[in-house]
Amino acid sequence: MKKIQELLDAELGQAFRAAGYDEKYARSALSNRPDLCEYQCNGAMAAAKEYHKAPIQIAEAVAEQLKGSKLIGDVQAVKPGFINMKLSEASLSAYLNEMRMDERLGCEKAQQPKTIIIDYGGPNVAKPLHVGHLRSAIIGESVKRIERFAGHRVIGDVHLGDWGLQMGLIITELKERRPELPYFDEAYEGEYPAEAPFTITELEEIYPTASARSKEDADYKEAAMQATFELQHGRRGYQALLGHILNVSVSDLKRNYQNLNVEFDLWKGESDAQPYIPDMVQRMRDEGHAYLSDGAWVVDVKEESDTKEVPPCMLLKSDGASLYTTTDLATIVEREKLYHPDEIIYVVDKRQEMHFIQVFRCAKKCGLVGEDTKFTFLGFGTMNGKDGKPFKTREGGVMRLEYLIQNINEEMLKKIQQSRPMDDREADKTAKVVGLAALKYGDLSNQASKDYIFDVDRFTSSEGNTGPYILYTIVRIKSILKKYAETGEKGEGAIIRPASSESEKALQLELAKLNGVMESACEEYAPHRICAYIYDLANAFNKFYHETKILGAEDREARAGWIELLNLTKRVLEVCIDVLGFAAPERM
Numbered sequence: 295m296k297k298i299q300e301l302l303d304a305e306l307g308q309a310f311r312a313a314g315y316d317e318k319y320a321r322s323a324l325s326n327r328p329d330l331c332e333y334q335c336n337g338a339m340a341a342a343k344e345y346h347k348a349p350i351q352i353a354e355a356v357a358e359q360l361k362g363s364k365l366i367g368d369v370q371a372v373k374p375g376f377i378n379m380k381l382s383e384a385s386l387s388a389y390l391n392e393m394r395m396d397e398r399l400g401c402e403k404a405q406q407p408k409t410i411i412i413d414y415g416g417p418n419v420a421k422p423l424h425v426g427h428l429r430s431a432i433i434g435e436s437v438k439r440i441e442r443f444a445g446h447r448v449i450g451d452v453h454l455g456d457w458g459l460q461m462g463l464i465i466t467e468l469k470e471r472r473p474e475l476p477y478f479d480e481a482y483e484g485e486y487p488a489e490a491p492f493t494i495t496e497l498e499e500i501y502p503t504a505s506a507r508s509k510e511d512a513d514y515k516e517a518a519m520q521a522t523f524e525l526q527h528g529r530r531g532y533q534a535l536l537g538h539i540l541n542v543s544v545s546d547l548k549r550n551y552q553n554l555n556v557e558f559d560l561w562k563g564e565s566d567a568q569p570y571i572p573d574m575v576q577r578m579r580d581e582g583h584a585y586l587s588d589g590a591w592v593v594d595v596k597e598e599s600d601t602k603e604v605p606p607c608m609l610l611k612s613d614g615a616s617l618y619t620t621t622d623l624a625t626i627v628e629r630e631k632l633y634h635p636d637e638i639i640y641v642v643d644k645r646q647e648m649h650f651i652q653v654f655r656c657a658k659k660c661g662l663v664g665e666d667t668k669f670t671f672l673g674f675g676t677m678n679g680k681d682g683k684p685f686k687t688r689e690g691g692v693m694r695l696e697y698l699i700q701n702i703n704e705e706m707l708k709k710i711q712q713s714r715p716m717d718d719r720e721a722d723k724t725a726k727v728v729g730l731a732a733l734k735y736g737d738l739s740n741q742a743s744k745d746y747i748f749d750v751d752r753f754t755s756s757e758g759n760t761g762p763y764i765l766y767t768i769v770r771i772k773s774i775l776k777k778y779a780e781t782g783e784k785g786e787g788a789i790i791r792p793a794s795s796e797s798e799k800a801l802q803l804e805l806a807k808l809n810g811v812m813e814s815a816c817e818e819y820a821p822h823r824i825c826a827y828i829y830d831l832a833n834a835f836n837k838f839y840h841e842t843k844i845l846g847a848e849d850r851e852a853r854a855g856w857i858e859l860l861n862l863t864k865r866v867l868e869v870c871i872d873v874l875g876f877a878a879p880e881r882m
């Protein structure tokens with residue numbers, strides 16, 4: 295469906311032409327004086343310069359042309375030259391009825407669907423998920439859903455950090471504890487056990503122990519680096535151990551992400567990119583892009599317009615070891631080969647921006663992808679505690695994601711039990727559903743690039759701009775719909791009727807904005823746009839609800855019409871929270 299504003303602009307265009315002015319001035323905008331009008335056009339002010347006339351003269355002429363419009367119910371030219379407009383109640387409700395009949399609620403699919411890879415999550419194997427990984431998962435999941443809803447083919451890749459020193463550390467520690475295992479015997483040629491020699495709990499203990507020890511014991515660290523090197527150069531026993539570490543970690547990660555309602559299409563990692571490195575580097579050398587600098591292979595990526603220094607992109611260190619950059623470049627080679635994406639979006643902490651500037655430039659310069667492939671870095675800010683510093687546990691350590699989720703859920707459970715009686719099982723389940731909304735909405739309602747303060751109290755509140763408030767609104771609608779169904783009344787063939795009050799009109803206007811909001815959220819990779827929209831929509835609904843006797847209305851047709859309006863409101867809210875990555879319970 296065309297957006298309301300497109301329809302308005304078309305009528306404005308005709309009116310400008312009919313009045314003798316260029317239609318390029320016919321642009322509508324949401325009113326910044328909602329007390330006066332719903333939409334406005336400021337084009338007469340700009341046109342005044344070209345036509346050497348007073349803006350109000352032009353505005354008046356255009357307004358005159360709009361007088362007969364079906365779409366616009368009220369139009370006024372206001373000094374100095376604004377054209378203020380209100381939609382007609384009849385055209386607005388007709389628009390909503392069309393929207394209601396459409397499975398996609400009036401949101402059009404992309405005409406040229408793109409293949410998009412979203413690189414998000416980015417957990418590091420064997421290290422527990424911490425809050426730093428939370429934002430990537432939450433934002434990435436939502437952006438993935440938004441792009442997918444828009445009709446693009448989207449592939450989400452978790453891009454595991456599985457290729458660093460942490461592997462060598464685990465191997466070294468395990469070797470100290472259980473040297474008899476076959477993985478450490480270089481002469482061993484048999485099959486390795488199918489079962490991992492550790493559980494996830496052990497693994498999560500082994501890594502921090504090893505990491506702490508390597509900071510104090512130089513020989514131990516040396517051994518871990520050597521083990522990493524041997525692993526990366528194909529030592530059989532270590533490769534088998536890597537397989538075990540991956541398996542054990544990945545099943546744990548999957549469980550955690552599942553709790554977050556986050557789902558990846560690909561579980562690839564840094565290690566998958568390794569086979570592509572030798573050829574890639576060779577080609578960069580052959581084609582003259584890479585050169586030796588102090589023994590390391592590098593590619594220059596600075597550009598004249600740079601305002602800050604962009605250092606050369608390092609491919610191989612002087613000892614031949616590859617780096618984070620190398621892995622990301624080789625991953626691009628792999629993605630290009632397997633999926634040929636039109637775009638790759640990286641949802642990563644914004645402190646890694648320089649790394650990605652280097653990687654993107656190097657990939658383009660060396661032709662790893664075509665000219666048209668788009669790279670998007672979606673850098674997010676830090677989640678801070680109430681003290682304004684990066685979020686920590688009470689003891690000052692890094693907060694594990696599981697505990698953080700537990701905190702939210704417990705707080706939610708308390709609030710739910712205070713507000714209405716519910717048996718324990720349902721209360722538990724509801725607390726999880728609402729807790730997730732609290733957590734995700736708390737994050738997504740901020741512009742991703744900004745830092746924000748994690749505030750359990752505020753996030754779990756059912757009032758204000760929060761996830762629970764949105765869910766309360768949906769639950770409220772569900773309960774009215776249920777009561778209506780229970781009356782046995784069937785509003786067959788009912789349609790949304792022209793608004794009969796200000797609050798109803800305001801609600802209808804909000805509903806009509808859905809397709810425009812979805813489109814800009816998609817273009818800007820901006821879940822916060824959707825949050826802002828559903829907050830406005832929920833407010834408009836609740837105002838209407840408080841001012842209107844819906845089920846108690848005398849007129850049967852009015853009742854049935856409002857039920858359709860509620861149905862549509864519910865569907866719009868549900869589509870929106872679905873792309874944000876959470877859902878509503880039946881009751882709360």
Ligand code: ARG
Nearest residue numbers: 413416417418453455622642
């Ligand atoms: N594992 C990395 C980290 O924890 C994030 C990976 C981001 N993605 C990428 N392609 N580099 O910092």
